[in-house]
Amino acid sequence: MKRIFTAVLCVVLTVLLFAACGKTDDKTPKFTAADKADRKEVTAAFKKTDSGDTLDVKLNREKSSDEKTALYTGNADPAKFDRVIVTADGTETIELTYNDYVRAWDISSGKPYPGTQVMEPQYDRVTFDYEDRKKDVLIWKPEDYDPSSADKYAVIYMTDGQNLFDRKATSTGSWGVAESIAEMTANGGQKCIIVGVENGATWRDEELTPDIGKVTEASFENGKGKYFSDFVMDTVMPYVNEHYNVYTDREHTHIAGSSSGGIESFYIAMEHPDRFASVGALSPAFLLYNDDTWVEYLNKKDFSKNAPLVYLYCGNSSADQLEQALCTGTKTMPNNLKACGYPDDKVVIKLYENGVHNEMYWRAVFPDYLKYAFPKASE
Incomplete structure (x- = not known):
């Protein structure tokens, strides 16, 4: 018996010794x-x-x-x-x-x-009629996209499509959404395509300002956000559903944007909670309306059956007055939603004290939004 005990003790000590010396496999990612x-x-x-x-x-x-x-x-x-x-x-x-x-x-x-490799994302460019002009929509698909596959793809609709893919799009680069999605799918996440609606030049402010009441900035009066929302829902989404191998259900449909695109994405999700599983509103321009206006608007909606996950992000750098101002509105939106009976577990807010208003910071936080929008089945 003594010999057996001694042998077992030696085995235990050996295992502990190897562990202490780092000889065991480290399974930490x-x-x-x-x-x-x-x-x-x-x-x-x-x-x-x-x-x-x-x-x-x-x-x-x-x-x-x-x-x-x-x-x-x-x-x-x-x-x-x-x-x-x-x-x-x-x-x-x-x-x-x-x-x-x-x-x-x-x-x-x-x-x-x-990621670790520089990507040059390729995308389809589709042109639609929009009011008295044309509007381009950029549709990015992963490299392994197979239109004939039984595996379908989720969709994220995004504003400011002109800044999503090309690294030279702005002085701080693009959103890097293709790189983020590629990393997500490589690590066991949902297969996904990105549909980016361009919002550049003269009409951006009016396109991405919903008309829900009196605005706080006169220059944003007469917003045509409803027209843009209808365009996404009635023109772009049916086109994508017909021409691409995607899921068409709510669970696999998402929307995201930043700044004016953030408030418009939020508005579209609130207008159509039965069509979107989540909305990512990064540095959203909620301050265009005061809290009372938001509460009055949200109280008209019924979220008892469908309440999209609301992911809010904003920076708060003292070096960027615009982002600081937007941060104030971002912080109060969870309270506005709560006042309207919105489920607490459907609202996520992430703040970045040193964050400023540009694509590099939105690129840095976009993968965090993906984690909430596409949780793994085991979580």
Whole structure:
């Protein structure tokens, strides 16, 4: 008996020794930062926005199939953290989303994009009649899109389609939505296409301003957001449903946008709660109407059967007065929804104290919205 006990004890000690020396497999998910520069030191600072928990990790360089790109990796549990800042030789990125859909960021340009490979997204351009002019809609499909497959694709309808895909679209890049979706599906998430409606030039403000009451800014009077909403619902959506291999049910249909596009996306979802599973309103221009106007409008709606998930995000940087002003309206919207009986568990708000009003910050937070819009079945 003594010999058996001694043998068992030796086995236990051996296992513990190997574990202490890091010999066991570490099953914690891996974070990857890709960079075309040869860095001496790369670190990642992870945090959980709700709890404030943090973790600092020194990243190790790994071999890459692309000789021009270096990969720096380290372990962090996306169930415990949702944001990360990468520091490469003393230069920090902005806060980036970290979750089990998007666990890699290319930091080469100083304007991080999801993934480790530079993408040049290709999309279909479809032109429709719109009032007395033409309007383009850009439809992006994943590389593995198969129109004859039994597997269908979810759809995210988005405003400002001109800024969603091309990295040269603005001085801070594009939304990087193709990169985010590619990462999501590669990590077990929903297959998805993006339908981006262009809203550039002269008519953007009027197109993306719903008329729900008296506006707080005279220059936004006479908004034609209802016309735009009808265009999406009655023209664009039927076209997509007919010509692409997509789900047509509510569960797989979503809408998102930023700034004026954020308020219009929110409005469309509230007008059609039976058609959308979620709305992502990033830096939304809710301040165009005061809280009383919003409550009066929302009280006219019935959300007892269908209440889309409302994902709200805004920055609050003192360096950006516009974003700070929008943050005030974003913070009060959950209370407005609650006053109208909207389900608490259907409202998510994420704030970024250093966030400013541009595509780089919306790109950094878009994968966080995806996590809420497309939760994994086990969650």
